[in-house]
Amino acid sequence: MLEAAAHILERDGLDGYSTNAIAERAGVSIGSLYQYFPGKAAITRALILREMTVLRDDIVGIDSTLGGKERLERLISAAVANQLRRPVLARLLDVDEARLPPDENVDRLAAETAQVFQEILAAADMPDTAAKPYVTGDVIAIIRGMVDAAGRRGETNAQGLVERVVRAVSGYLGL
Amino acid sequence: MLEAAAHILERDGLDGYSTNAIAERAGVSIGSLYQYFPGKAAITRALILREMTVLRDDIVGIDSTLGGKERLERLISAAVANQLRRPVLARLLDVDEARLPPDENVDRLAAETAQVFQEILAAADMPDTAAKPYVTGDVIAIIRGMVDAAGRRGETNAQGLVERVVRAVSGYLGL
Amino acid sequence: MLEAAAHILERDGLDGYSTNAIAERAGVSIGSLYQYFPGKAAITRALILREMTVLRDDIVGIDSTLGGKERLERLISAAVANQLRRPVLARLLDVDEARLPPDENVDRLAAETAQVFQEILAAADMPDTAAKPYVTGDVIAIIRGMVDAAGRRGETNAQGLVERVVRAVSGYLGL
Amino acid sequence: MLEAAAHILERDGLDGYSTNAIAERAGVSIGSLYQYFPGKAAITRALILREMTVLRDDIVGIDSTLGGKERLERLISAAVANQLRRPVLARLLDVDEARLPPDENVDRLAAETAQVFQEILAAADMPDTAAKPYVTGDVIAIIRGMVDAAGRRGETNAQGLVERVVRAVSGYLGL
DNA sequence: CATGAATGAGTGTTCATTCAT
DNA sequence: TATGAATGAACACTCATTCAT
Numbered sequence: 069m070l071e072a073a074a075h076i077l078e079r080d081g082l083d084g085y086s087t088n089a090i091a092e093r094a095g096v097s098i099g100s101l102y103q104y105f106p107g108k109a110a111i112t113r114a115l116i117l118r119e120m121t122v123l124r125d126d127i128v129g130i131d132s133t134l135g136g137k138e139r140l141e142r143l144i145s146a147a148v149a150n151q152l153r154r155p156v157l158a159r160l161l162d163v164d165e166a167r168l169p170p171d172e173n174v175d176r177l178a179a180e181t182a183q184v185f186q187e188i189l190a191a192a193d194m195p196d197t198a199a200k201p202y203v204t205g206d207v208i209a210i211i212r213g214m215v216d217a218a219g220r221r222g223e224t225n226a227q228g229l230v231e232r233v234v235r236a237v238s239g240y241l242g243l
Numbered sequence: 244m245l246e247a248a249a250h251i252l253e254r255d256g257l258d259g260y261s262t263n264a265i266a267e268r269a270g271v272s273i274g275s276l277y278q279y280f281p282g283k284a285a286i287t288r289a290l291i292l293r294e295m296t297v298l299r300d301d302i303v304g305i306d307s308t309l310g311g312k313e314r315l316e317r318l319i320s321a322a323v324a325n326q327l328r329r330p331v332l333a334r335l336l337d338v339d340e341a342r343l344p345p346d347e348n349v350d351r352l353a354a355e356t357a358q359v360f361q362e363i364l365a366a367a368d369m370p371d372t373a374a375k376p377y378v379t380g381d382v383i384a385i386i387r388g389m390v391d392a393a394g395r396r397g398e399t400n401a402q403g404l405v406e407r408v409v410r411a412v413s414g415y416l417g418l
Numbered sequence: 419m420l421e422a423a424a425h426i427l428e429r430d431g432l433d434g435y436s437t438n439a440i441a442e443r444a445g446v447s448i449g450s451l452y453q454y455f456p457g458k459a460a461i462t463r464a465l466i467l468r469e470m471t472v473l474r475d476d477i478v479g480i481d482s483t484l485g486g487k488e489r490l491e492r493l494i495s496a497a498v499a500n501q502l503r504r505p506v507l508a509r510l511l512d513v514d515e516a517r518l519p520p521d522e523n524v525d526r527l528a529a530e531t532a533q534v535f536q537e538i539l540a541a542a543d544m545p546d547t548a549a550k551p552y553v554t555g556d557v558i559a560i561i562r563g564m565v566d567a568a569g570r571r572g573e574t575n576a577q578g579l580v581e582r583v584v585r586a587v588s589g590y591l592g593l
Numbered sequence: 594m595l596e597a598a599a600h601i602l603e604r605d606g607l608d609g610y611s612t613n614a615i616a617e618r619a620g621v622s623i624g625s626l627y628q629y630f631p632g633k634a635a636i637t638r639a640l641i642l643r644e645m646t647v648l649r650d651d652i653v654g655i656d657s658t659l660g661g662k663e664r665l666e667r668l669i670s671a672a673v674a675n676q677l678r679r680p681v682l683a684r685l686l687d688v689d690e691a692r693l694p695p696d697e698n699v700d701r702l703a704a705e706t707a708q709v710f711q712e713i714l715a716a717a718d719m720p721d722t723a724a725k726p727y728v729t730g731d732v733i734a735i736i737r738g739m740v741d742a743a744g745r746r747g748e749t750n751a752q753g754l755v756e757r758v759v760r761a762v763s764g765y766l767g768l
Numbered sequence: 769c770a771t772g773a774a775t776g777a778g779t780g781t782t783c784a785t786t787c788a789t
Numbered sequence: 790t791a792t793g794a795a796t797g798a799a800c801a802c803t804c805a806t807t808c809a810t
Contacts, residue, residue: 081342087801097775098802108801163338167258202407205392210411213388217380232381232415239414240407262784272792273785283784431692437780447796448781458780513688517608552757555742560761563738567730582727582765586735589764590757612805622771624808633805 069094069104070118073111078156082164087111113171116161120177123150127184136191137243141234143188147211148230155219182208195242203241210236244269244279245293248286253331257339262286288346291336295352298325302359311366312418316409318363322386323405330394337391357383370417378416385411419444419454420468423461428506432514437461463521466511470527473500477534486541487593491584493538497561498580505569532558545592553591560586594619594629595643598636603681607689612636638696641686645702648675652709661716662768666759668713672736673755680744687741707733720767728766735761 072094077085087108091098105111126146130139151158165174182204189198189207197203214233223229247269252260262283266273280286301321305314326333340349357379364373364382372378389408398404422444427435437458441448455461476496480489501508515524532554539548539557547553564583573579597619602610612633616623630636651671655664676683690699707729714723714732722728739758748754 083342086799088799099775099804100773102802103773159341163341167256202396202398205396206389206407206411209388209392210385211388213384213386213391214381216388217384221380223377232377235417236381236385236411236415239417240411242410242414261782266793274787274792275790277785278790433692436778438778449783449796450794452781453794509691517606552746552748555746556739556757556761559738559742560735561738563734563736563741564731566738567734571730573727582731585767586731586761586765589767590761592760592764611803616772623806624771625769627806628769 069096069101070111070115073115074154074157077115077160078154082160085160085164109168112161112164112168113174115157116165116174117177119150119154119158119161120174120181122153123147124177124181124184126150127181130184130188132187136188136194137238139188139191140194140237141230143185144211144233144237145226145230148215148226148233151212151215151219152224152226152229155216159216159219189241198241206240207237210240244271244276245286245290248290249329249332252290252335253329257335260335260339284343287336287339287343288349291340291349292352294325294329294333294336295349295356298322299352299356299359301325302356305359305363307362311363311369312413314363314366315369315412316405318360319386319408319412320401320405323390323401323408326387326390326394327399327401327404330391334391334394337387364416373416381415382412385415419446419451420461420465423465424504424507427465427510428504432510435510435514459518462511462514462518463524465507466515466524467527469500469504469508469511470524470531472503473497474527474531474534476500477531480534480538482537486538486544487588489538489541490544490587491580493535494561494583494587495576495580498565498576498583501562501565502569502574502576502579505566509566509569539591548591556590557587560590594621594626595636595640598640599679599682602640602685603679607685610685610689634693637686637689637693638699640682641690641699642702644675644679644683644686645699645706647678648672649702649706649709651675652706655709655713657712661713661719662763664713664716665719665762666755668710669736669758669762670751670755673740673751673758676737676740676744677749677751677754680741684741684744714766723766731765732762735765 069090073085073090076089076093080089087101088098090111091101094101101111105114123146126149127143130142130146132139134142185204185208188194189203211233214236215229218229244265248260248265251264251268255264262276263273265286266276269276276286280289298321301324302318305317305321307314309317360379360383363369364378386408389411390404393404419440423435423440426439426443430439437451438448440461441451444451451461455464473496476499477493480492480496482489484492535554535558538544539554561583564586565579568579594615598610598615601614601618605614612626613623615636616626619626626636630639648671651674652668655667655671657664659667710729710733713719714728736758739761740754743754
């Protein structure tokens with residue numbers, strides 16, 4: 069059912085993203101949909117959570133004994149892979165999330181992910197500037213912005229994209 | 244009428260962005276709205292055009308006798324100012340544009356803007372890499388991503404933001 | 419449109435009382451219905467108001483220079499006529515009103531009507547008991563109860579019913 | 594299960610009165626509910642029957658050797674007690690009964706109850722008028738109307754209410 | 769017998785668009 | 790040209806009922 073929702077969102081965009089369409093695509097009745105989710109918002113939230121969890125898990129799994137530069141690269145690699153996996157979905161979920169009331173679980177997951185970013189940016193071999201406020205936000209924004217645009221252009225070559233993002237972030241940090 | 248649409252979008256978001264609300268806010272009847280615009284999509288497109296034109300004009304006005312680095316900084320400055328002027332509007336228009344079928348005028352304006360970017364990146368004192376494909380797109384994406392995120396965080400200090408964006412773009416270009 | 423709602427309520431009961439049915443019966447689209455009423459509750463409230471207003475006007479028009487007994491009889495006559503006019507509608511509105519949140523206009527109208535009852539019961543030639551609390555409520559309840567039951571039995575002879583109600587109320591008051 | 598239905602009806606009104614809610618409250622599955630009752634209507638009917646049976650039994654138990662006036666008072670006392678026991682339930686069942694198709698068992702029970710009324714009203718020390726048609730219906734309506742209104746006002750003092758109802762009925766009968 | 773997931777017709781409501789005035 | 794009442798497809802959601810396990 070979540071996968072059906074994801075598919076609809078990717079294929080038809082926000083306009084086609086209706087509970088009836090989701091149910092039909094999932095091959096269940098609209099009534100069943102509402103037995104698993106209390107409402108449309110819950111479906112979207114679950115979808116967001118699912119996508120965010122993949123990234124969080126990838127990122128948390130990065131070997132913390134590695135140097136900061138190496139970890140940063142791996143982090144970017146994970147973020148790129150995550151966004152490139154389903155670029156349209158990632159973008160639309162991002163958009164729709166803004167309409168939803170804040171959700172505890174989503175917020176927690178976002179905080180956990182940001183935490184990993186912050187730890188990496190505070191590593192020993194990182195410049196002092198990297199620990200400043202807003203830096204984490206900037207780095208995330210750079211990654212998101214570049215990968216999003218690449219996704220919209222239809223880029224699929226993750227390796228090349230990762231290299232460019234690494235260059236941008238490294239440059240920003242003064243590495 | 245366009246300003247009414249902009250206001251509604253900023254104040255009520257995509258959910259409140261209805262033709263009736265726009266007409267009421269503009270102080271005209273819904274019938275009149277449809278005499279000036281063939282449909283809701285046309286209103287949004289006109290709004291997008293209006294906002295893009297401001298940026299294009301600012302950018303086109305940059306003194307082309309200046310060095311590439313200086314022009315790049317001015318360009319970023321203009322982009323930041325443009326996005327920070329009405330951050331919510333800029334973001335929502337961006338989102339809603341994706342729903343609309345491609346539009347000739349919008350595309351032309353985007354191409355014109357990108358053209359200026361490209362010329363600056365191809366300036367004599369710029370590294371060779373800057374002329375490669377993707378680079379223009381990447382730079383635009385970095386700027387958009389960072390400024391968007393800043394707008395969402397509620398940042399209003401354009402000067403500090405410009406500096407950070409310049410740093411990111413310069414780093415990315417290897418300046 | 420109100421008349422359509424009334425008709426549906428009378429013919430199909432609360433079960434058939436849907437906005438779509440009302441619109442269809444009224445010969446307008448569902449959209450038009452919602453241009454005149456903000457919601458289903460508003461339709462029901464307007465209907466209640468309409469019915470209550472008839473009774474209030476009848477009752478307020480009773481010549482206040484008459485003796486208490488005479489006025490009481492006229493009041494009962496008016497109440498009977500009102501309830502017998504559309505007995506099913508009166509009853510169902512009564513039921514549905516209980517589901518609705520309290521409404522200022524309805525409450526005011528009810529208070530105005532009760533006020534007239536109270537004034538008549540406090541007339542000079544009325545027994546002292548008539549002025550006691552709960553008496554107004556009891557009298558209204560007797561009238562409503564008897565007339566409602568008569569309506570459900572299909573009685574249409576107002577004159578005979580009025581006599582019996584007068585007898586009950588007079589007996590209750592000790593006249 | 595019936596008690597669960599009664600509880601839901603009292604606590605949540607007709608809006609909350611759903612088969613799922615009843616089953617949950619009763620601690621059984623919705624499937625089991627449908628093994629004991631063929632449908633929602635049957636549950637409501639059974640509930641009506643249960644409540645009516647209590648009154649019928651009370652009334653049938655009245656000593657038939659007593660005088661008519663005394664028996665009438667006892668009957669009213671029983672009716673008041675019955676309605677005041679669970680005033681909200683009594684009222685809502687009354688309302689919901691109107692939606693249901695007529696039921697043999699309910700009708701029989703109602704007839705039995707009315708029969709007792711009629712016998713009392715035909716007692717030797719009762720006025721001739723009491724035996725007329727409509728009188729039984731009127732008396733029942735007076736009692737129901739007054740007690741219902743009292744229940745809605747939140748009255749709980751049965752004794753005072755019984756006295757007032759007796760006064761109304763006696764007055765009506767010309768006692 | 770008991771279960772509860774599945775069903776889908778039906779509900780109240782919104783909103784982009786049209787067109788007679 | 791301006792108006793705004795009218796339209797109706799579409800939406801999110803509910804709930805009485807069924808039936809495979």
